[in-house]
Amino acid sequence: LSSELLLGIDIGTSGIRGVIVEKAPNTNPAPAPLASASVSMPFPHRQGPNSEQTADLWVQTLNQLFDALSETGYFPHVTRMALDATSSTVLLGSRQRQAWTQALMYDDKRATEAAERIRQLAPSDTAAHGASSTLAKVMWLEKHALNGRQPHEAVIFHQLDWVNAYLTGRCGITDENNALKLGYDPIHQAWPNWLNDLTGLPLPEVVPPGTPIGGILPDVASRYGFNPELTVYSGTTDSIAAFLASGASEIGDAVTSLGSTIALKLLSDKPVFAPEYGIYSHRLWNQWLVGGASNAGGAVLLKHFPLETLKTLIPRLQTDKPTGLDYYPLASPGERFPINDPTLAPQIDPRPDSDERFLQGLLEGLVEIEALGYARLHELGGPEAKRIFTTGGGIQNDAWMTLRQQRFDGEIIPMKNADAALGVTHLLQADDNKPHGD
Ligand code: ADP
Structure with missing residues (x-):
């Protein structure tokens, strides 16, 4: 050796x-x-x-x-x-x-x-x-x-x-x-x-x-x-x-975890502390790892559709045709980040007849929450997210990944086995x- x-x-x-x-x-x-x-x-x-x-x-x-x-x-x-x-x-x-x-x-x-x-x-x-x-x-x-x-x-x-x-x-x-x-x-x-x-x-x-x-x-x-x-x-x-396993190492590198809830982490040259949003910063080398987590995430999809139904609906979505539904898909009332409102009600009305359109509306809502999250971290002093490494069960949802790719300017990199x-x-x-x- x-x-x-x-x-x-x-x-x-x-x-x-x-x-x-x-x-x-x-x-x-x-x-x-x-x-x-x-x-x-x-x-x-x-x-x-x-x-x-x-x-x-x-x-x-x-x-x-x-x-x-x-x-x-x-x-x-x-x-x-x-x-x-x-x-x-x-x-x-x-x-x-x-x-x-x-x-x-x-x-x-x-x-x-x-x-x-x-x-x-x-x-x-x-x-x-x-x-x-x-x-x-x-x-x-x-x-x-x-x-x-x-x-x-x-x-x-x-x-x-x-x-x-x-x-x-x-x-x-x-x-x-x-x-x-x-x-x-x-x-x-x-x-x-x-x-x-x-x-x-x-x-x-x-x-x-x-x-x-x-x-x-x-x-x-x-x-x-x-x-x-x-x-x-x-x-x-x-x-x-x-986070380190993703390969993220430069200012503007981010990791989104699409789990039951959505968690964001962003490598920043400055620390960000915003307790009202539950945002803290860890020191990492001479940089800062800023994190925030929404209450919304993949769990809301499973609340409305069993996983097997979800899997059959996902390939049928017309991701190139936005629904305009403008949902804020929480599983239960209350949000901390990117909006701080402990009483915020889930916004999932009106529900269209088509399950495909409803699911797409939920996914579009989740993508907006992630985008608002990165915008919030930027507004509070962090850098813009340039590369978004992605982990969690949500990377198996192709429609979610496609909608994210359409929404973000930066590169989206799925991480199948972040170790x-x-x-x-x-x-x-x-x-x-x-x-x-x-
Ligand atoms: P947790 O944060 O509880 O560990 P996971 O990362 O396992 O959750 O899953 C997060 C979300 O990913 C689930 O709520 C679900 O919406 C979605 N998901 C998980 N497995 C699949 C799959 N096979 N196909 C599509 N979506 C999935």
């Missing part, structure tokens, strides 16, 4: 996936993986608003992945690795890496009281608002789960921090992207003072994604045959890793922590 190898690992919602690629900093698109493997993970234990998991499970599953990947024989050549994990999954533990609490998962919503205190004391433009924020969760854990242990002795572990601590032995360090929902201020690159009024827990040291954080521990290295010189780098959140594990290796490619091709 002529070059060094990189290992990227995605700790997703249903499993852990790893890929090995060559280090090839100036190749665009990024090189294809030499090897990959996935291991599924049980769902979190869910009950009412609670969703939790034992942190040990992540390490066990990761070890299974290492077992599978070590058989490829590449491990001795891997010099760098980085991981991403679900954002706002968090637990408290000791500096000796003992878990003191269960992990509250990304979708846990029990911390409503903490969210109310945050609403009263924190500025509106922090990403730490809401019962699912990392801050609300650690406040809940601090109050209800420490069982008499001292808050000032606890370590906050994001899911990713826990796994990185297993690999390197290093505790109390995290990355700027995971830290955002804990209240980190990415503009000043510091923890704001108002956090001290909300929690007595020590806040972790924060480094940019793609920063060396430690060498692999000798026992882990020898067990799986890793190069003892392997360095673990700080990672990012799963959704940012998925977050591959995306996170982009953090390792360049020696100066910038995206290759940038």
Whole structure:
């Protein structure tokens, strides 16, 4: 092997996936993986608003992945690795890496009281608002789960921090992207003072994604045959890793996720914070990743047509003949972005006799929402979207894709398999922590 190898690992919602690629900093698109493997993970234990998991499970599953990947024989050549994990999954533990609490998962919503205190004391433009924020969760854990242990002795572990601590032995360090929902201020690159009024827990040291954080521990290295010189780098959140996987790397590059809801992400030279629209910005290299999400999306189509009906209607649409129906197709009342109106009613009247025309009206409405979304991000200080990479189940809807192509000036690029594990290796490619091709 002529070059060094990189290992990227995605700790997703249903499993852990790893890929090995060559280090090839100036190749665009990024090189294809030499090897990959996935291991599924049980769902979190869910009950009412609670969703939790034992942190040990992540390490066990990761070890299974290492077992599978070590058989490829590449491990001795891997010099760098980085991981991403679900954002706002968090637990408290000791500096000796003992878990003191269960992990509250990304979708846990029990911390409503903490969210109310945050609403009263924190500025509106922090990403730490809401019962699912990392801050609300650690406040809940601090109050209800420490069982008499001292808050000032606890370590906050994001899911990713826990796994990185297993690999390197290093505790109390995290990355700027995971830290955002804990209240980190990415503009000043510091923890704001108002956090001290909300929690007595020590806040972790924060480094940019793609920063060396430690060498692999000798026992882990020898067990799986890793190069003892392997360095673990700080990672990012799963959704940012998925963004990186698209190949987006330049200002004006965007990723639209056509899922049950439509989510937009745009690479910008300036941060945009507009809490009324739920818009935050992550620092990524010397650029900013601006995101916003509508409540409208593919789910509204499935509300009106079963998937099988949808599939037979899609090829029959006359996408070159606009319906002029001017819908705002929400599945239920209320919208945040690109229009901030918690009472906004779905606008899907009048319904034409033809199912084809009705479906086309819904799709045209969804395309307008996406277009309005990018226009809003631009109006608030972001760049114009020039290339729109596209992910999610909606890329299987040819009519939706055609209508988008007609509506947008920029290039639309469907991404059939955006692989977050591959995306996170982009953090390792360049020696100066910038995206290759940038
Ligand atoms: P989620 O965001 O819940 O993961 P998906 O990305 O799986 O949702 O799907 C998003 C939307 O894509 C669905 O609501 C549906 O409108 C559409 N979709 C999914 N599969 C297909 C398909 N085979 N053909 C056409 N449309 C599809």
